Amino acid sequence: MIYFDYNATTPLDPMVREAMLPFWGEIWGNPSSVHHVGRKARALLDDARDRTAIFLGAKPSEVVFTSGGTEANNLAILGTARLLKNKGKHLITSAVEHHAVLHCFDYLEKMEGYSVSRLPVNSEGRISLDDFRKAIRPDTILVSLMAANNEIGTIQPVSEVGQLCRERGIIFHTDAVQWFGKEPFIKVSQFNADLVSVCAHKFHGPKGAGLLYIRSPLHPDPILFGGGHENERRAGTENLAGIFGLVSALEKNVKNPVFNRFYLQPLIAQLKSCVLAIKGCELVSPADGSLANTVSFTVTGSDGIALMAGLDMEGICASSGSACSAGSLEPSHVILALGKGDVANSLVRFSLGRDSSNEEVDFVCDLLPKIIFRAQKNQ
Ligand SMILES: Cc1ncc(COP(=O)(O)O)c(C=O)c1O
Numbered sequence: 001m002i003y004f005d006y007n008a009t010t011p012l013d014p015m016v017r018e019a020m021l022p023f024w025g026e027i028w029g030n031p032s033s034v035h036h037v038g039r040k041a042r043a044l045l046d047d048a049r050d051r052t053a054i055f056l057g058a059k060p061s062e063v064v065f066t067s068g069g070t071e072a073n074n075l076a077i078l079g080t081a082r083l084l085k086n087k088g089k090h091l092i093t094s095a096v097e098h099h100a101v102l103h104c105f106d107y108l109e110k111m112e113g114y115s116v117s118r119l120p121v122n123s124e125g126r127i128s129l130d131d132f133r134k135a136i137r138p139d140t141i142l143v144s145l146m147a148a149n150n151e152i153g154t155i156q157p158v159s160e161v162g163q164l165c166r167e168r169g170i171i172f173h174t175d176a177v178q179w180f181g182k183e184p185f186i187k188v189s190q191f192n193a194d195l196v197s198v199c200a201h202k203f204h205g206p207k208g209a210g211l212l213y214i215r216s217p218l219h220p221d222p223i224l225f226g227g228g229h230e231n232e233r234r235a236g237t238e239n240l241a242g243i244f245g246l247v248s249a250l251e252k253n254v255k256n257p258v259f260n261r262f263y264l265q266p267l268i269a270q271l272k273s274c275v276l277a278i279k280g281c282e283l284v285s286p287a288d289g290s291l292a293n294t295v296s297f298t299v300t301g302s303d304g305i306a307l308m309a310g311l312d313m314e315g316i317c318a319s320s321g322s323a324c325s326a327g328s329l330e331p332s333h334v335i336l337a338l339g340k341g342d343v344a345n346s347l348v349r350f351s352l353g354r355d356s357s358n359e360e361v362d363f364v365c366d367l368l369p370k371i372i373f374r375a376q377k378n379q
Helices: 014-023 035-056 069-083 097-114 129-135 158-168 240-255 261-276 305-311 333-337 358-377
Strands: 063-067 088-096 115-119 140-144 170-176 195-199 208-213 282-283 294-299 349-351
Touching: 014 240, 014 261, 035 063, 063 170, 063 240, 069 195, 069 208, 088 097, 097 115, 115 129, 115 282, 115 333, 129 170, 140 158, 158 170, 158 240, 195 333, 261 282, 261 294, 261 358, 294 358, 305 358
Parallel strands: 088 115, 088 140, 140 170, 170 195
Antiparallel strands: 063 208, 195 208, 282 294, 294 349
């Protein structure tokens, strides 16, 4: 088995697993209970929040633990748009965001009367600051731009956009789910963002755990109602195992990115030259300003299902970047935004990680021409 799908998820780090184990055993109290069993859980939760805050360079009150990246994005976007609706109803995002962002904006537009500008991208998947400046209106209240794209790896000019927002009093959110663990992190203020989404399972933490950094004094409207958890911002008994997994994975795998650029670069370079030599293949991941672990390409005369099946038959796990529904593939909205409608359902994404080896890349490069030829012939 060759796993080249680290942007989808990563295996749990054994050290992270170790840190989570007590919460499936002896520590099972509810942090909201007033008795000593609950108080012990509460003390540990406070501890995890303090460690997370120190790690981020933030205040403990600026950390909201969530069930992952999707929920963090939903809280950031729905919660802020609703909080500020009396100030204005114009929102800006990009055409290449993850669906956990795009579908929030679609909903606000369709159901709640907001107006949404979706910035176009260039052939590398990057927005232009000029387009962004032109999109700003007096009633713009919120901007959301991803730090790095999950399908093709493009890194966006997030801190520049954040700076422009701050100068204009506009709230800025970045979905940094694919960025953490892959790019050098110093502290959360480097994004110039008011809201930052993070998800543990992209850097060898557990699934179902993430956080939203909320710069004080912002207090988005909650999207989950119930108890007063997370300082009235996210109701629901806290997932202590997940939270400890998240903070352990942050401390271990993020400051020193677990996706090591120097290790991954030659592997990705070899995959890229192999792809370039195959008839009908075109690279879509940018040469510069891109995640070091990701190489994506399109294949003329084929489709994602045939390509994924062909790779899987040889034991290779990759991704087509687009959602599969009822046995057919939706075209990738990212490839459509690049202006490549004709190949939007024939994307292949290889995303490598810390256990990817030279031997695996050699093996894939040997087989890839044959797999692609077969997938093309079956059309
Ligand atoms: C850019 C981006 N945002 C958000 C998400 C959703 O995160 P989660 O799986 O934690 O819900 C993903 C997951 O693939 C992602 O790649």
